[in-house]
Amino acid sequence: MGNYSYLSTIEPESSNLIKALQLVQAREGYVSDEAIVAVAEYFSLAPVEVEGVLSFYAQFKRTKPGKYEIAVCDGTACHIKGTPAVLKWVSGELGIADGETDKDGFFSLVTVACLGCCSLAPVMSINGKVYGQLDRKKVLRILKEYRNNG
Numbered sequence: 001m002g003n004y005s006y007l008s009t010i011e012p013e014s015s016n017l018i019k020a021l022q023l024v025q026a027r028e029g030y031v032s033d034e035a036i037v038a039v040a041e042y043f044s045l046a047p048v049e050v051e052g053v054l055s056f057y058a059q060f061k062r063t064k065p066g067k068y069e070i071a072v073c074d075g076t077a078c079h080i081k082g083t084p085a086v087l088k089w090v091s092g093e094l095g096i097a098d099g100e101t102d103k104d105g106f107f108s109l110v111t112v113a114c115l116g117c118c119s120l121a122p123v124m125s126i127n128g129k130v131y132g133q134l135d136r137k138k139v140l141r142i143l144k145e146y147r148n149n150g
């Protein structure tokens with residue numbers, strides 16, 4: 001069982017529920033099933049109620065991110081220039097779909113809204129570092145570099 005004592009910095013009032021979940025995500029990187037139970041207990045709610053709130057907000061992650069989180073941009077410019085292909089290349093290489101983490105916890109894959117560098121479309125970022133003008137060769141080379149540098 002994780003230690004969620006940091007929740008005590010937040011008043012257990014229902015208006016603070018989102019704030020508490022944001023804190024959990026900031027501390028743990030995602031909101032686990034275990035965290036949901038702890039938050040529910042702290043706010044005297046049923047876990048299913050906390051899950052209901054969570055599912056409403058796209059900002060919350062329910063799976064543990066990998067050491068390297070690959071965020072493939074699916075904003076309009078990137079989508080037109082090939083987001084579906086980029087996702088296919090990354091998924092094909094790593095064997096994970098959008099929203100998943102590989103079994104070693106090394107890479108995870110998500111799609112995100114515009115990363116703000118549309119002129120480089122299609123774009124992805126890895127732990128915040130942006131890579132643009134992607135083609136299959138470039139994607140595979142970048143993934144390989146991360147693998148090799150651990």
Ligand code: FES
Pocket residue numbers: 073074075076077078079113114115116117118119121123
């Ligand atoms: S749409 Fe991808 S960076 Fe803007």
